[in-house]
Amino acid sequence: MLQQEITDCCKVLKLGSSMAQTCQNIQAESHQEFLHKILLEEIKRRKAEKKTRCLNSAGFYSIKTFDGYSFDEVKLPAALTPELLSQGEFIDRKENLVMYGNVGAGKTYLATAIGVAACNAGKEVKFFRTAALVNLLAEQKAKGNLTKFLKSINKADLLILDEWGYVPLERDGARLLFQVISDCYEKRSVILTTNLEFSKWITIFYDEQMTAAIIDRIVHHGHMIIFDGPSNRLKGALMNN
Numbered sequence: 001m002l003q004q005e006i007t008d009c010c011k012v013l014k015l016g017s018s019m020a021q022t023c024q025n026i027q028a029e030s031h032q033e034f035l036h037k038i039l040l041e042e043i044k045r046r047k048a049e050k051k052t053r054c055l056n057s058a059g060f061y062s063i064k065t066f067d068g069y070s071f072d073e074v075k076l077p078a079a080l081t082p083e084l085l086s087q088g089e090f091i092d093r094k095e096n097l098v099m100y101g102n103v104g105a106g107k108t109y110l111a112t113a114i115g116v117a118a119c120n121a122g123k124e125v126k127f128f129r130t131a132a133l134v135n136l137l138a139e140q141k142a143k144g145n146l147t148k149f150l151k152s153i154n155k156a157d158l159l160i161l162d163e164w165g166y167v168p169l170e171r172d173g174a175r176l177l178f179q180v181i182s183d184c185y186e187k188r189s190v191i192l193t194t195n196l197e198f199s200k201w202i203t204i205f206y207d208e209q210m211t212a213a214i215i216d217r218i219v220h221h222g223h224m225i226i227f228d229g230p231s232n233r234l235k236g237a238l239m240n241n
Contacts, residue, residue: 018045047122054119059127064112074106075226085110088118091158091189096218099193101227107193110225111160114191123157130177131167137176146176153180158189165196165204174205178214185217192218 022041028034055063066086076082084090090097097114099107115125128136140149153159159180169177184190196204198215205211 015042050122051120054122054124055116058115058119058125060112060115061127062112063116064109065116066113069106069110069113073228074110075228077223077225080223080225085114086117088114088121088123088158090223091118091123094186094189094221096189096222097191097225098218098222099191099225099227100197101195103195105227107227108162111162111191111193115158115160118158124155125158125160126153126156127160128162130161130164131169133161133180134169134173134177137180138173141176150180150183154183154187156188158191159184160191160193162193164192164194165201166194169204171206174207174210178205178210181214181217186221190218 022045023034023038026034026037026041028037066082069082071082076085080090097111099111101107112127115127118125136149137146140146181190201215202208202211205214
């Protein structure tokens with residue numbers, strides 16, 4: 001009976017029903033020590049749940065980590081190190097990363113690893129292939145749900161746009177993508193992976209003013225990471241064996 005009443009109290013206080021079960025396994029020499037231990041367990045449980053929720057809602061195509069990742073053919077700016085990238089300090093500062101280099105050189109892998117590390121730290125992350133995001137934006141606009149969809153993106157601490165410029169966009173899609181980047185400016189971090197140099201971004205947005213405006217927003221608080229190596233996928237392809 002008492003156990004059920006404790007469970008009911010936990011629900012009312014939104015402490016989670018597991019807290020009532022946890023209290024049965026805690027040993028303490030005082031009431032204060034007992035309370036301290038059970039609160040620590042609840043904090044630990046909530047952090048684990050948030051990490052899982054962040055990972056599930058991010059939209060990663062696969063989970064990647066920094067374990068075994070080689071920076072041998074990656075040129076980092078002076079302000080960044082592999083440790084700083086994994087810690088996600090640039091996210092707290094609302095800074096952006098442009099990952100530029102050949103197809104298959106490890107850009108998506110690193111962007112995903114940064115995103116996964118951010119999720120593990122309790123940050124909200126959204127990962128999209130750029131063309132897929134533009135299609136979603138167009139669909140939601142057609143349904144009258146664009147504002148709601150943009151709000152879901154704007155809740156993120158980090159937005160990762162993979163394969164930036166790989167697929168030509170229609171003009172309406174380019175405008176919607178511009179709106180997303182504009183909404184992110186100085187509010188959240190953006191990571192772009194691309195094999196397209198800045199001078200060719202006009203092929204994405206068609207309009208010189210829009211192109212200049214979006215580059216300005218990305219670069220203002222941004223870092224360029226250059227991937228010099230050949231395609232890792234080609235190096236490891238079965239055809240080469």
